[in-house]
Amino acid sequence: MSDWTNDELMTVSAARALSAARTCFVGIGLPSTAANLARRTSRPDLVLIYESGALGSKPTRLPLSIGDGELAETADAVVSVPEMFNYWLQGGRIDVGFLGAAQLDRHANINTTVVDRGPGRPEGRLPGAGGAPEIAANCGEVLIVLRHSTRNFVDRLDFTTSVGHGAGNGDRRRLGLRGRGPVAVITDLGILRPAPDTAELVLTDLHPGVTVEQARAATGWPLKTADAVGVTAPPTDAELAALRGLKAA
Amino acid sequence: MSEIRLLRDAVAQLIHDGDIVAFEGFTHLIPFAAAHEVIRQGITDLTLVRMTPDVIYDQLIGAGLVKKLVFSWGGNPGVGSLHRFRDAVENGWPRPLEIDEHSHAGMANRYVAGASGLPFAVLRGYRGTDLVERTNTVSTIACPFTGEELAAVAALNPDVTVIHAQQADRDGNVQLWGLTGVQKEAALAAKRVLVTVEEIVDRLTLRPGGVVLPSWVVTAVAEVPGGAHPSYATGYSIRDNDFYQAWDRISRDRQTFTGWVDDHILRTEEASAR
Known part of the structure; x- marks a missing residue:
């Protein structure tokens, strides 16, 4: 199984990023795929939490929505939506929040609300906030998984739906946001992490065969790189088999 | 009945x-x-x-x-x-x-306030987002015990x-x-x-x-x-x-x-x- 795609490595890398997590608040789509892959590889005990009210779901196949019946049927507990957001998320019980984005800026702030389509045209409507603002605010830390392009990685957000690191280092504390915020952005080209001094996202890892220039060309701001840029380990046979099994189920 | x-x-x-x-x-x-x-x-x-x-x-x-x-x-x-x-x-x-x-947390709490007979609910949320610019049903309130600023959302x-x-x-x-x-x-x-x-x-x-x-x-x-x-x-x-x-x-x-x-x-x- 030596053939794999960068999209697969993105999901595998996102699953690996959960290796130290105990509990994960999971959004649908790429985050759900990655979190379920982690349960099948490095983190079989990972507690998956879905905002529909399911704590500790163990789905046998990838759910289409956060409310699929299997999420509740395989859960350790099912709670109401107000309880989920107030006691479990706001109460600081969840280690990792896993989010996607439509637009992301250099401080890992997220837009999922509207996009500006230029003069004379109405704003393009996106689904909106959902659970993301409070996931970004209240989870112990946040992982973001997103395909790398200048459409997604923008110089300026058209709208701030969820706060990553605000205007830079110290902004989360100033805003009273209690979690650490985004610690990694995992893409199909590599991994970006906030610089310790500025909280600006810098390129820390590239997937095998991807160049710094490719990552820069796909980023809407002048992307800085870490002093030493690492190379992501390719997917193992076990990781690939688990991922493909999940997608086929 | x-x-x-x-x-x-x-x-x-x-x-x-x-x-x-x-x-x-x-x-x-x-x-x-x-x-x-x-x-x-x-x-x-x-x-x-x-x-x-x-x-x-x-x-x-x-x-x-x-x-x-x-x-x-x-x-x-x-x-x-x-x-x-x-x-x-x-x-x-x-x-x-x-x-x-x-946000979901805001909506859930708006219903909680409505069911509780209160005019609004309090939560940690919305700070730093642009959501507050587009609605008149989110505001802020100071905690009377600590002075911390929190979000207030109107009851539904x-x-x-x-x-x-x-x-x-x-x-x-x-x-x-x-x-x-x-x-x-x-x-x-x-x-x-x-x-x-x-x-x-x-x-x-x-x-x-x-x-x-x-x-x-x-x-x-x-x-x-x-x-x-x-x-x-x-x-x-x-x-x-x-x-x-x-x-x-x-x-x-x-x-x-x-x-x-x-x-x-x-x-x-x-x-x-x-």
Whole structure:
């Protein structure tokens, strides 16, 4: 199984990023795929939490929505939506929040609300906030998984739906946001992490065969790189088999 | 005490032009049949409240019955956009749609405040986001004990809350189970409550984790088996994920959508009118 795609490595890398997590608040789509892959590889005990009210779901196949019946049927507990957001998320019980984005800026702030389509045209409507603002605010830390392009990685957000690191280092504390915020952005080209001094996202890892220039060309701001840029380990046979099994189920 | 009625009579009696209506159910137990009856009766100028507008509000919006939408996530779960919602917001078709937009935590707490008889709820949220710029139902409040600034969200008190449940008994006591979402809060926040149920039984058997709404907080109950389709009712049906995927194609085009509403809602008899 030596053939794999960068999209697969993105999901595998996102699953690996959960290796130290105990509990994960999971959004649908790429985050759900990655979190379920982690349960099948490095983190079989990972507690998956879905905002529909399911704590500790163990789905046998990838759910289409956060409310699929299997999420509740395989859960350790099912709670109401107000309880989920107030006691479990706001109460600081969840280690990792896993989010996607439509637009992301250099401080890992997220837009999922509207996009500006230029003069004379109405704003393009996106689904909106959902659970993301409070996931970004209240989870112990946040992982973001997103395909790398200048459409997604923008110089300026058209709208701030969820706060990553605000205007830079110290902004989360100033805003009273209690979690650490985004610690990694995992893409199909590599991994970006906030610089310790500025909280600006810098390129820390590239997937095998991807160049710094490719990552820069796909980023809407002048992307800085870490002093030493690492190379992501390719997917193992076990990781690939688990991922493909999940997608086929 | 709630009355057991035919769906068409209950809808006509409880929901009126211009009402604020919440059809709740977080992915599970979405009361589609009741919404379809609203479309058949042409009840209009509604302010609709719901955390996730979902396909149910895409249908009501596309049918031109909605003046304003209060919500927190307007997508087709796991599929993509709600095209009728987008068309209304972006192009004003078939009529302009005013929106009041929140986060899930904000919406959940707005219902909690409404059910609790309080004017607002307090949470940690919204700080640093642009959401506060676009709504007048979020503000800030200082904690009287520590001085910390927190978000305040205005209570939601719908004229009518409509939910779907698995069972009611003959006295109109209602029980729902599985993912119970925000239905208890939405029902207790409302002036009138309409519940459609899969089945009317002689006696309710209490379920672990089940939510019971006693007859005296429910205005009307209608027996509508399958009334949550394409959503589902745990113990009775599974989510029709294929329909949610098909909705993307049906709803993308105005004419296809209108034809679908004609064929599947307007020209069909209401299920409980047997």
